[in-house]
Amino acid sequence: MKVSLTWLEQYIDIKIPIKTLVDKLTDAGLEVGAVEKVNNDTVFEIEITSNRPDWLSLLGIAREVAAVTGTRKIIQPDALPQMNKSSKQKKSYSIEIQDKAACPRYVGRLIRDVQIAPSQENIKTYLENIGSRLINNAADITNYCLYETGQPMHVFDFDKIKGAKIIVRRAKKGETITTIDGVNRKLDESILVIADAEKPIAIAGIMGGLDTEVTDFTKNILLESAYFDPVTIRRGSRKLGLSTESNYRFERKVDTGNIVFASCRAAYLLQDICKGKVESFYLDVNYLKDKVRKVDIQVEHVERLIGIKVSTSKIKSILLPLGFKVANAKKKNTLTVTVPSFRTDVSIEEDLIEEIARVEGFSSIIESLPPIQAHINSACTDQYMAKTKISNLLLGQGINEIITLTLMSTKNLDDAFIPADKRVILINPLSIEQEALRTSLLPSTLKVINTNLNRKVKDLKVFEIGNIYEKATNKFLETESVAIALTGNAYQNWKDHNRKVSFYDLKGIVENVLDSFGVDGNCKLEAKVLAYFDPEQSAVITVDNKVIAELGKVNKKVTKNYDISEPVYFAQLNIADIVSLQRTAFRYNSVPKYPSVNRDIALVVDKLISAQSALDIIKQVAGALAVKIELFDLYTGDQVPDNKKSLAFSIEYQSSTATLTEEEVSKVHNNVQDALLSKLGASLR
Template sequence: MLLSLSWLREFVPYEGTAQELGDKLTMLGLELEDIVRPYEAISSIVVGHVVECADHPESDHLHICKVDAGQGELLDIVCGAPNVAKGQKVPVALVGTTMPGGLVIKKAKLRGAPSHGMICSERELGLTEDHSGIMVLPDSAVPGARLVDTLELDREVLDISITPNRADCLSVLGLARETALAFKLPLTIPELPLEENGPALALPDVDIADGDACPLYAGRVIADVKIGPSPMRIRHRLHAVGVRPISNIVDVTNYILFECGQPLHSFDLDKLQGGCIRVDFAAEGERLVTLDGQERILRAADLTIRDKNRAVALAGVMGGAETEIDENSRNVFLESACFKPALIRKTSRRLGLSSESSYRFERGIDQCRTLWAMDRAAAMMAALSGGKVCPGKSHAEPRPFVPARITFRPERANALLGVELSPEFDAEVLEGMGCALEKNGDVWTASQPSWRPDLTREADLIEEVGRVWGLDTIEPALPVVCGDLSRAGEPESDFAFRMRLKRWAAGLGLNEAVNYSFVGHKDLDQLNLPKDNRISIMNPLSAEQDALRTALAPGLLQTLRNNLAQGAAGLRIFEIANIFEAAPRADERATGCVETGMLGLMLYGSRFDGSWPQSSEDADYADLKGIVENLREFLHLPALEYAAYEGEHPFLLPCVAIRADGRTLGVMGRVRPEQADAFYARKDVWLAELNLEEIRRLHDAAAIKFAPLPVFPPVRRDITIMANRSVRIGAVLAHIAGLRLPLLENVVLHDCFEPEDSEERNLTFRLTFRHADRTLKDAEVDKEREKVAQSLVRDLGVRV
């Protein structure tokens, strides 16, 4: 919200600086983003008086002017504007002035005539796009005075960030209320008397089809208007708050919108058909050309403003082109209404059509000031256009505003805020906000102000009292947390389980990724994920987020792409989150959705961080499997089984299915290169997705057994076998474990060498032997190793 400091001072007598006001509003929850000085670039422009004006002897369009710019002598200035004339007061840029476009004014000769400055047009000053001629100032302007002072331009504009719940602050009036409350100043609303002195034209009848969708609709007719530019003061004030001036009628609706927060719309009365206005929903597929020239295809949920035969505006969003005000308009129908915020928000989001009006209607407006704003705008239009306000108004209000009655207890406020506030302070704040108080001992009743739709319960009022007191002045105090042994031994919550997994992953050096649950259908299609179990978003934030994720891979790969785009050489990340699948018809879930907790792991690039002096080898399948095995040990899960994925996985090749105790826990493997390439990957991407629901079941069922730590040292021996490539490593490990040798404690694959042009590969296994009661001798260990070797040769057909 852009707030002009001079505009604010028309409502409250604030005499402080813009920075002081911004700091105070920030502490009240209305954060100051910036202080803009919109006319600083023309602060050196002065007023000049054209004393003489003669045609240039060497040109048919230039004029030689002698200008009094308050410098003590007349300046010779050559001007090419067709409207320059003797006796005018004009803006003058003196020699040395830098114009808004960057042009530096210098002494020059034009067709032999000296020129010591420039007489400016509005476009050259950055005020409007008008460059048909120079800007002519009022006769009261004083030569030599600064232009910004003469035109009373807004020097300082505060850019204030408004939170969604504070719709009342989207206007000068709303921020004036906050300023008056903060600095204990009186609030005065300048009156603009309305005179109904126009002809008695027939007013359109108003019909509202749904009172919940439109609680109030009203309109007035201003007859015999003359369309033209607004006065300088109006145009420059709108320009200062970022609005382009259009015409006197349209500018008034924008002016009132910023002044009191009530969106208005002007129709050309002569273009409305049937002498009636109906607020109703559109017909499915109906078309409407809006003021921006775009044809909109409407839906049955879109609220429209209609005359007898057609839709003439999208309610609360934008008017229609067929009834817009143009230079030939003579009679204006001014609309002022209140609409249901949710309806306006849905239409605006669906069409991608946001306006200053829809922004305010989406958050809620002051219904009780709707008619006041209309009358104020009608009086202003009549004054600026020479028109006259016709007697009476079109008005329908099926749902009058009923304020909420809220209980407030001063003692409760003190307890929640942790400070002792006096009842007098509480009453001062609440009444200063506009609440009508009824005090009945320790329990008060406050009536909700019509401009504060966010105040509906006692906690809201307590927050307001604390906000004005100063939340920054309240000393922070940590709550006392007492352990309750009666809850010891209860099952671990899902949240605690996930937090424990996050600490485990961070301990392994993995970085956590937190991605949106929303993805795009095209992201899911890119990974060949099934379409039958997807859940589409009815009102997506964007086209890239129109479905719920059915796997963690799309988000993890997007994270990979973002990191690679920023120059990252490697990535080791994890994500713990839910995926969403459409529930089967037989499933009686109320949401129609099945949520499953998943753990995602992704490795890319270098195995080690670049700051460590290890070799620059890339992570591979063994690294990913090692993390999965580490998770198994951390959660005390049963032994995992790894098998080739049955069928073709949508995005992993090769793909390994992970099972334990007859349950499928997930998959891991390499992302297909052609799919990984779309995410800027130039190396192998290793990814695993594990089902946390199944893992939790196995974890809860695990029985932890304790054994004494070994006292005597282990003895290790390596054994290398030459085996055909068809011999699976898992089969070798299972065979050795099946020997049940009493001294054999552990066996792992230590190395694998695959010679070129050979059907065999060399597999080296490391055997660990240990005795519980004594130190082993080499002869014992060698004997046990030989048993293993002979058994492998005999039963698996390998060579040692």
């Protein structure tokens, strides 16, 4: 809220420098932002929290200034006396409230024979300095009083109110109103209106209607001061997409104790400035049951919450200037505090303790550290630790971390061939560009690759740790995953260069991750065609038939959709699965005592026979004696027939109980060889 200093000084004598005032207000929770000079005036921008509607008025701020600067008195503005509202006079209009919950109080007052003209100098300057639009003297008075008292009010051209009837009701479906900003608005039952005998003449608490607006020709004015239900006003404002200073205050609850006073104040100004004749009675339709709120505060609880002792007399001297009434309770060391009607935020003891801490100043609380407690909790969860470990492992292999947005368009998902089922779509997205939660890390990773390649940043190796989301029956699942993507050249230097990354680079990285958690033994790599991968290079890693990772070469059509012209290799692993499978207990194997013997074997086999099937046979035949089996060469070309390939293995034989003799090694190696030849239909090379 903008606050003019000269205007504020109408209500309180501020004897401290501006800088001190700004600091004091900020320390008390009225955060002062920009301080500007406007036409010989100083204007503060104060950030007012949603719990303090009483600060949305100069009188409220003056009260706060009084509290933080000592005991200086508030200068109340002139107002008509609050007259006895019951009158024997014939009433020239009526007020009917149909929705008592939405409008529990409505005060109407008639002012006759007004002279409408531009506002006089002081009101004009004040309103201009805080950037409020000027209309005419009558409308400006309601705005002036809004800033002064915090109570939004409205003036109707009384002679245009059909039937001299004010009806507060819900709008009917199909009704419309042209508001004073000239916009024709469609109304419905969710919107509260002020109507006359025929039609809506104002949107309650939000904006008046054009037809009944006070103009230069207006003779008689009906002044409205009311309490509207915050939720109703908020919904109406949202529905209409219309927000004003008025509804801003009603939504935050106006002071129920201020409705009549504000009316008396505005009436005084309408009489004084517009030279109107105020009718000596006013109508006050009141269904509000304003209960007096009393809150007990135990003196020692203050110290328990804020860490400093505050005496009973100090508590009193803090609360009194803020408008609270304080009395000793029956219970020892306890005060009963009566909460003023404008303090809608205070309902429990802690609220009062905050007032004490706030006025005392948070800076007066001496910092201390909590007593040390030994506890058995881990510094983080297993899963969190696993993420850190994976991250470090990947960074060590030269793979950079990326963090991408989790919301994307459904097109982004479609372009990456991510299946359309199980998608999570927002019901209120900002735009269709961000309407879906990712069901895979692939789309956002491809976007990063595209961005970088377009900027000539090449040979990308990236990973991301984050959630993927899916819809299940009656619930949503989020799965923490790690994605790894590679493009361009592999690790290179001035001696070895231009080797492109391949499926096997990716496989190696994935294996390293799994190895580091000790889950390698149970894993099975299986070919499985996934839509977003090249069918030839598409695989999953399973443990007991459960897929824990998928890896492959990204389908050319997918990379094309993302405007990427080179191959991308992508893997995605489920972190919770890795954590649940990680090896927890381990006992060491003794270091071999006896020497090992190496034997090589080169086979020519059919192209479709996998290296794994040969490895499996070697393991099966040689058993524990083969301590290491390595494929050291794969050959296709002139030396072997077209449909064949050559696989060369190096096998290290070793026994844990004795030195193997030449004969023993040859025997087992020959068995291996025979098995390979017969089972794979292989020949020796």
